Amino acid sequence: MLFLELALHHFAGKYESDTGVELRNLREGIATSHFSPDGLRLTGNQQIAGAPNILIEGDSHVEAFQVPDRETMGSVLERRLRAEGRRCNVLQYGWSGADGPDYVYAAPLVLERYAPSSVFLVMNSGDFGSTTTESARLIERDGEVTAQGLTPDSVRGRAPSYGGRVAKKAKESAVFYAAVLRYTLDIRYRLREHAASAQDADLQAKDGSSQNAMDLILRGLKAAYGEKLYILYTPAQPFLAESQAERQEQELLAECKARGMRCQSLRERMVEGLLAGHQLARGFPDTTPGTGHLNRHGHEMAADQIDDWLKSSH
Amino acid sequence: MVFTSLIFIKFFLAVLAVLAICRSRWQRQLAILVASVVFYGYWNAWYLFLLATPSVIDYFCALRISETEVQARRKFWLIFSVASNLGLLGYFKYTNFFVQSFAKLAGRDMPVLHILLPVGISFYTFKTMSYTIDVYRRHIEPCRSWWKYAMFVTYFPELVAGPIVRASVFLPQMTRSLKPSWPRAAVGLQLVALGFSKKLLIADRLAKFVDAVFAHPSIYSSGTIWSAVIAYSLQIYCDFSGYSDIAIGISRIIGFDLPENFNMPYSSTSITEFWRRWHITLSQWLRDYLYIPLGGNRKGKIRTYINLTITMLLGGLWHGANWTFVAWGALHGLALAAHKLWMDSGKARTWKVPRVVGWAMTYVYVCFCWVLFRAQDFSSAMLIMRKMVGIDSLGVQYIYMWLYLAIPFVVLAHLIGRYANAGVEAAVGQRKLYAPLWAERLYSGTSRFAIRPHPKAGTYALLPTNGFVLGFMLTTWAMVFYLFAALDSNPFIYFQF
Numbered sequence: 001m002l003f004l005e006l007a008l009h010h011f012a013g014k015y016e017s018d019t020g021v022e023l024r025n026l027r028e029g030i031a032t033s034h035f036s037p038d039g040l041r042l043t044g045n046q047q048i049a050g051a052p053n054i055l056i057e058g059d060s061h062v063e064a065f066q067v068p069d070r071e072t073m074g075s076v077l078e079r080r081l082r083a084e085g086r087r088c089n090v091l092q093y094g095w096s097g098a099d100g101p102d103y104v105y106a107a108p109l110v111l112e113r114y115a116p117s118s119v120f121l122v123m124n125s126g127d128f129g130s131t132t133t134e135s136a137r138l139i140e141r142d143g144e145v146t147a148q149g150l151t152p153d154s155v156r157g158r159a160p161s162y163g164g165r166v167a168k169k170a171k172e173s174a175v176f177y178a179a180v181l182r183y184t185l186d187i188r189y190r191l192r193e194h195a196a197s198a199q200d201a202d203l204q205a206k207d208g209s210s211q212n213a214m215d216l217i218l219r220g221l222k223a224a225y226g227e228k229l230y231i232l233y234t235p236a237q238p239f240l241a242e243s244q245a246e247r248q249e250q251e252l253l254a255e256c257k258a259r260g261m262r263c264q265s266l267r268e269r270m271v272e273g274l275l276a277g278h279q280l281a282r283g284f285p286d287t288t289p290g291t292g293h294l295n296r297h298g299h300e301m302a303a304d305q306i307d308d309w310l311k312s313s314h
Numbered sequence: 315m316v317f318t319s320l321i322f323i324k325f326f327l328a329v330l331a332v333l334a335i336c337r338s339r340w341q342r343q344l345a346i347l348v349a350s351v352v353f354y355g356y357w358n359a360w361y362l363f364l365l366a367t368p369s370v371i372d373y374f375c376a377l378r379i380s381e382t383e384v385q386a387r388r389k390f391w392l393i394f395s396v397a398s399n400l401g402l403l404g405y406f407k408y409t410n411f412f413v414q415s416f417a418k419l420a421g422r423d424m425p426v427l428h429i430l431l432p433v434g435i436s437f438y439t440f441k442t443m444s445y446t447i448d449v450y451r452r453h454i455e456p457c458r459s460w461w462k463y464a465m466f467v468t469y470f471p472e473l474v475a476g477p478i479v480r481a482s483v484f485l486p487q488m489t490r491s492l493k494p495s496w497p498r499a500a501v502g503l504q505l506v507a508l509g510f511s512k513k514l515l516i517a518d519r520l521a522k523f524v525d526a527v528f529a530h531p532s533i534y535s536s537g538t539i540w541s542a543v544i545a546y547s548l549q550i551y552c553d554f555s556g557y558s559d560i561a562i563g564i565s566r567i568i569g570f571d572l573p574e575n576f577n578m579p580y581s582s583t584s585i586t587e588f589w590r591r592w593h594i595t596l597s598q599w600l601r602d603y604l605y606i607p608l609g610g611n612r613k614g615k616i617r618t619y620i621n622l623t624i625t626m627l628l629g630g631l632w633h634g635a636n637w638t639f640v641a642w643g644a645l646h647g648l649a650l651a652a653h654k655l656w657m658d659s660g661k662a663r664t665w666k667v668p669r670v671v672g673w674a675m676t677y678v679y680v681c682f683c684w685v686l687f688r689a690q691d692f693s694s695a696m697l698i699m700r701k702m703v704g705i706d707s708l709g710v711q712y713i714y715m716w717l718y719l720a721i722p723f724v725v726l727a728h729l730i731g732r733y734a735n736a737g738v739e740a741a742v743g744q745r746k747l748y749a750p751l752w753a754e755r756l757y758s759g760t761s762r763f764a765i766r767p768h769p770k771a772g773t774y775a776l777l778p779t780n781g782f783v784l785g786f787m788l789t790t791w792a793m794v795f796y797l798f799a800a801l802d803s804n805p806f807i808y809f810q811f
Contacts, residue, residue, distance in 0.1 A: 001789055001790070001793060003790060004790060004793055004794065175793065175797075178797055179793075179796065179797065182796065182797055186801055187801070190801060190802075239529075239530045239533060240530070274533060274710070275533075278533075278535065278708060278709050278710045278711065279710065280710055280712070283712075285712075285713050285714060285715040286714075286715040286716060287522065288522040288523065288525070288526050289523065289526040289527065289710070289712050289714075290526060291526075
């Protein structure tokens with residue numbers, strides 16, 4: 001155990017203090033990430049006091065444990081914008097397991113706390129179905145869609161790390177931290193897979209259809225974020241130039257267009273990156289090529305897309 | 315019921331419990347027979363009828379063969395047995411292959427017949443065929459008890475993917491008590507742990523990379539394609555030898571000794587040596603029941619080369635009903651013939667090839683052949699081979715970490731295996747190999763180390779059996795296994811054959 005602890009020390013563990021959180025990850029790729037005490041993923045760039053904020057919000061793709069601070073989409077975008085002469089800060093606020101209703105629920109918090117000029121919401125196929133980790137649900141009343149916490153103590157946005165001094169110390173152990181993550185994210189997930197899929201089917205039936213869920217989410221998002229919102233859809237890695245868009249992706253793009261909401265897919269850039277740049281947007285040296293979270297190429301592609309989008313919309 | 319599944323672990327623990335409760339040997343034998351039937355029937359109960367067919371036919375044929383001295387009758391029953399076995403195998407495994415190949419040749423469309431391929435049919439067919447042939451050759455006496463013979467045919471640890479155990483090895487062991495004992499279990503568990511590690515820590519991890527690259531080879535660079543091919547060479551080795559280790563380990567716990575199936579194959583310095591070390595029980599089967607009946611090396615040099623090629627070509631076809639497997643077998647057959655030609659020409663003595671060159675040539679050639687074995691069809695195999703030789707080499711560069719972690723382990727295991735086997739291999743000319751004396755001494759309990767004492771070399775189970783070091787190593791292994799073993803385990807590759 002001691003041998004393993006020493007061997008894994010540089011690759012796993014979580015250090016929490018008043019100044020923020022440092023987290024070392026070896027689950028997909030190997031990277032160290034830093035967070036502010038309120039849960040912002042740091043970009044590694046110096047913040048400019050008083051400059052307008054651009055917020056990138058999303059789930060684990062924005063949380064991005066898998067890539068170092070300076071390779072996250074926010075960091076790349078921030079440097080690019082500043083190089084182009086724009087004085088701004090790019091903030092990244094993501095949390096694992098977040099989905100459509102969670103973003104609506106978190107809107108008051110992030111808008112008030114960060115006062116962003118634009119909000120780029122990074123979404124994917126998992127955001128429109130029912131997930132086991134969701135903390136909020138959408139309610140339609142008098143034609144208006146709002147979000148409600150699923151439990152009375154539901155936290156808006158990224159849940160704060162909990163546990164006492166002992167728990168904090170335990171997380172600093174590479175083996176303990178890796179073992180807990182292994183159980184919570186792999187083993188327990190698989191044990192619950194059957195139950196979850198049955199529950200999903202049940203909820204799906206209650207909801208009517210995914211189309212209905214998407215309708216509610218988009219109405220909720222529009223109401224919550226208004227004109228500040230841009231939706232960036234990150235599809236699964238396409239492996240061929242002619243690979244078809246996912247059903248959800250097609251529906252989302254069509255729905256957003258019909259509602260006058262700004263939405264783009266990263267697909268074309270991913271295909272271009274694959275064929276011209278020979279780069280996969282997803283996958284890490286220890287995972288199946290092309291699967292899992294966005295890697296540094298994927299983050300760079302997302303930053304490029306947001307950069308182009310901002311240029312075209314100004 | 316895959317060895318690496320939870321259901322199998324529960325099943326095996328139940329089997330051990332029943333064996334411990336049983337009071338006599340025949341009760342234990344019966345328990346093993348019932349367990350084997352449950353094990354195989356778990357896949358599909360209809361398969362049991364198929365499994366019962368050779369169990370009955372070959373048992374009956376072997377008795378008829380032994381009862382008469384009239385050569386024509388003996389031959390008749392042998393042909394009847396072989397034809398029924400090959401007929402069964404041919405129908406279930408090759409009908410669609412031949413029908414579709416014929417349709418392609420004739421330029422016609424033929425419907426694909428829905429014939430379910432029973433798990434392990436290639437393995438148990440070869441096992442039962444060898445039994446009647448051995449009786450015919452008077453190498454063994456026929457088994458007089460049907461249910462003992464049925465137990466041999468259905469014996470679950472090696473039923474679906476080998477090692478291909480011959481009756482001459484298995485049946486004499488039926489006189490053992492089969493009562494679970496700690497000394498046997500201690501060695502058996504080491505082998506099971508080794509097999510699980512090979513499968514879940516290496517093979518299944520590498521499979522993720524290999525599957526992805528072979529699914530879209532056109533987008534990857536030459537370097538990545540080479541990595542994937544090397545990864546596949548390690549995956550198939552760890553997958554198949556891992557299965558064999560688990561099968562041998564489980565048998566060791568139950569009370570049977572199965573023959574080794576792998577002996578550091580990637581340390582071979584020639585293709586001939588490779589086939590002495592890779593899937594040993596199949597190589598020996600093909601040698602004894604195909605190559606030698608074809609004439610072996612007794613009918614001149616040219617005929618020897620042809621026999622080698624035919625044997626390996628059919629060996630390739632045995633693996634799967636696809637022309638890629640036939641081509642894979644043919645390439646190995648040609649390489650064996652070329653090596654034999656080289657050795658026969660006398661140039662091998664005058665022009666000494668350094669061992670490292672021989673090793674590199676062998677490994678690269680084997681890897682090239684693996685492309686045919688793994689690819690979906692010829693066109694993707696050709697695409698991969700083009701990339702391997704540097705044509706159209708641009709593409710995604712993907713460095714897969716698990717490959718570079720696995721390589722040192724496999725290399726180290728091969729080196730330890732070669733070292734441990736030194737002194738054993740001198741006796742290769744003889745049919746039976748004995749472990750070196752020091753290995754026997756280690757196993758006898760005078761040392762802290764348990765070592766695999768099997769006469770067919772393979773001495774790479776080197777775990778200390780007691781004390782603090784054992785606790786330390788077991789804890790570390792358990793933690794590594796818990797943290798890094800692949801959870802979404804694939805079925806063993808050889809299940810499809």
